[in-house]
Amino acid sequence: MPSVRYRCAGITVETDSLDVTLLDVSIAHKITHWHECGGNGRCTTCRVRVLDGASHLSPPTRREAELAQARGWDPTIRLACQTSASGDVTLERIVLSEATASQLQAETVGREAGAERQLAILFCDMRDFTALADSNSAFDVVHILNRFFEALGDPILINGGIISHYVGDQICGLFGLDDADPARICSGAMRAAFGMVEAIYRLNEELASSFGIRIRMGIGVHFGNAIVGDVGHPTLRRLTVIGDDVNTASRIESMTKELGTTILVSRAVADRLADGSLSVTSTKMARLRGKRNDVELLAVDGFADPSPFALAQRSVGLLLDDPSAFAAQFYANMFAIQPELEGLFVNGTGAQGAMLSHMLRTVVSGLERRKHVPAGLQTMGRKHIGYGVELDHYDSFRGAMLKTIDDIMGAGLTREIEESWSETLDVILGLMKKGASAESRPK
Numbered sequence: 001m002p003s004v005r006y007r008c009a010g011i012t013v014e015t016d017s018l019d020v021t022l023l024d025v026s027i028a029h030k031i032t033h034w035h036e037c038g039g040n041g042r043c044t045t046c047r048v049r050v051l052d053g054a055s056h057l058s059p060p061t062r063r064e065a066e067l068a069q070a071r072g073w074d075p076t077i078r079l080a081c082q083t084s085a086s087g088d089v090t091l092e093r094i095v096l097s098e099a100t101a102s103q104l105q106a107e108t109v110g111r112e113a114g115a116e117r118q119l120a121i122l123f124c125d126m127r128d129f130t131a132l133a134d135s136n137s138a139f140d141v142v143h144i145l146n147r148f149f150e151a152l153g154d155p156i157l158i159n160g161g162i163i164s165h166y167v168g169d170q171i172c173g174l175f176g177l178d179d180a181d182p183a184r185i186c187s188g189a190m191r192a193a194f195g196m197v198e199a200i201y202r203l204n205e206e207l208a209s210s211f212g213i214r215i216r217m218g219i220g221v222h223f224g225n226a227i228v229g230d231v232g233h234p235t236l237r238r239l240t241v242i243g244d245d246v247n248t249a250s251r252i253e254s255m256t257k258e259l260g261t262t263i264l265v266s267r268a269v270a271d272r273l274a275d276g277s278l279s280v281t282s283t284k285m286a287r288l289r290g291k292r293n294d295v296e297l298l299a300v301d302g303f304a305d306p307s308p309f310a311l312a313q314r315s316v317g318l319l320l321d322d323p324s325a326f327a328a329q330f331y332a333n334m335f336a337i338q339p340e341l342e343g344l345f346v347n348g349t350g351a352q353g354a355m356l357s358h359m360l361r362t363v364v365s366g367l368e369r370r371k372h373v374p375a376g377l378q379t380m381g382r383k384h385i386g387y388g389v390e391l392d393h394y395d396s397f398r399g400a401m402l403k404t405i406d407d408i409m410g411a412g413l414t415r416e417i418e419e420s421w422s423e424t425l426d427v428i429l430g431l432m433k434k435g436a437s438a439e440s441r442p443k
Helices: 022-028 062-071 098-108 129-134 138-158 182-211 244-259 267-272 310-319 323-337 339-344 350-366 373-386 393-412 415-440
Strands: 003-006 011-014 047-052 077-079 089-093 115-126 161-167 170-175 217-231 238-242 263-266 278-286 295-303
Touching (some): 003 022, 022 089, 062 077, 115 182, 129 138, 138 161, 138 182, 161 182, 161 238, 170 182, 182 217, 182 263, 182 267, 182 295, 217 244, 217 267, 244 278, 263 267, 267 295, 310 350, 310 415, 323 350, 350 373, 350 415, 373 415, 393 415
Parallel strands (some): 003 089
Antiparallel strands (some): 003 011, 115 217
């Protein structure tokens, strides 16, 4: 009976079938394993690095071979949803967070030869950094910068971007390396920009109490063409983005201080989004440094009609602050609503609770942000048929989830947050039921 050892987790499990994939093994044994597309070979988030037993693995499928060649994988990297084991194997999961998943899209670029892409380019710069550096110790300055970059990097990564580089107190994010939809690309960049404003507000509460300071910043976003590739000394090459539109994005950010606003975007960004989707506070024709002609800049402070998922996405971290407590409360509520569902969990709910928390965080955060999530939810619905889940069970899940959100958030659960969670759950469960219905339909 083949065994699969997960080195980092320190777990070894056995599989009694040679027909199941490594991803199936993880799911069957309640081991959290990213698979954004639901294990359909459309994304690469379920990839693993094989440390021992490679000869016991099935040959790469055509789909896996194409992905491996396009992304330049070495032979130790395999796609778990496309690979089965006939003997013992030791592996480690590579994607353990949303940040890691986002950075993987850099593989889609011909790193050495370079490639031209249509990108949304975001620059963010801390204002008055010199005064901050002069009034704090070197140790404190480094700490503040690291907290600044952490707080502002997260919105880039969770909205489908990658962090291109840091220069002093400036961070650059790129959106669209593995996407060809300008509207989705620019929407991700704008969600990141608005998320940065919220992040700096929270960071300033921390810095005000610790250092007596508050950070201000400017953000510039532009959409255009750029050359992307690895540049530098052969021993230290890094992903670099080059081009006139990159310079334009940087200079748009520089204009935020002159115009007294936090976020400026180019007309090129606004035109890729639906009419009226941005909340525009002012517009101005301005001459950017090094440019011959004026460009139209828009000062914005949010989406005119925010996503119905936005408040659920903002609160999911609070909800899952203690994943074990969340899972225990959820299952207690669900079994109270429909007691017979407890019979589906013959081995208890402990390990399944960890899977539930991981899934909820990944799916809620990924709605409208990660293109493979809808397909992944439909696949999840199909797989749940095999676990004994029926269509009428979804109503109990929804009711238990809303009750758990109320239990955990308490007075912090506003009507707006509750409505956001209600709509979010409707979409998630609707996609799962769609997948389950398709599987149940006579062939």
